[in-house]
Amino acid sequence: MQQLNDTSSVLAFLGTRKSASAKAMGEPGPAPEQLAEILRLGVRVPDHGKLVPWRFILWEGDARARFGGVMKARWAELHPEHGGQTLDAVHGLFMRAPTVLGVVSAAQEHPKIPVWEQQLSAAAVCMNILHAATAMGLGCQWNTGWVAYDEGIAAAMGLRPHEKIAGLIYFGTPTGPLEERPRPDPATLLTCWRAS
Template identity: 70%
Template sequence: MTILNDTQSVLDLLRTRKSASAKAMTGPGPAPLELDEILRCAVRVPDHGKLAPWRFILWEGEARAAFGQIMRARWQALHPDHGAESFAMMQGLFLRAPVVLGVISTAGDHPKIPIWEQQLSAGAVCMNILYAATALGYACQWNTDWVAYDGGIASAMGLAPHERVAGLIYIGTAAAPLEDRPRPDPAALITRWTGP
């Protein structure tokens, strides 16, 4: 029988998790069975009403370059005064890692479950992807960039009008050592409620 919420090794991961920069990733990325495992972990999130208010878009292999052409054309249409270097950078966004996983919030009106709670669930999916990919030994980064907020790109992704990009998760192998950054002191962020 599976032990649920087994924390014997999870706390170390939670205490030490660090994103890698997508700009400093290389291959390999997760194999198909590993990606399946990552997604199985991803969906183990709080989900009020069991709505599963999210879905995934996967870019790997040649699909990354093909979508890069779309991003370049859109960026060029939005910013025709930018130079060739800027256009090339936008074209290469998804080539920074072997796998790019889009988490799409499908939150919508519901008689009992607020949209905000559904969106938070999509954010939790993004975080679980980072934990699972890291636990499997991969470098990963949750990103959005302009791509997540542009209507033309949303159309190219096949998003419905109510859908939003919750995150673009880059997954690969770190090409440079990770460096930690200062973290906030939790004690400085807590207010103990003592009454009205």
């Protein structure tokens, strides 16, 4: 059986990289110096025009539970028919891991650089962050969910009108072994273009 997250070479790592599950993360999360290094590596992505069309929001410690209260209140507003069990689950979303990082896409209209390219750059930041954290031996998972798309939550996060959450990245220590999942065969996804 192939070892997951093999760091013996870059290609071995890319061929075995596997996210952890936010639902199965425990302490510790990244130390401050690890998080600083993760972000330093995270921003080494294609960025047409050097626009830096992304930024970060960090939730650690008590901030996770406090923001959980915000999410719970918003969910209750959106779904008044839901009971306590669902509301408690919503309240605990950010408590699943010791550290939660929001990667914010700050794409704006530009005369030469499409918004789509700027958004793709934010996605590349998310992937670089996963690579960096995994290579350090941390558990991490890139999520979104309703929290990333709700206007009320966006306001509570302090997002500006042109900003969107590209990813909520959970960091911690996996509490169980990682399990591989089926991967697609790239050959079935490849089309060779030919002139007619």
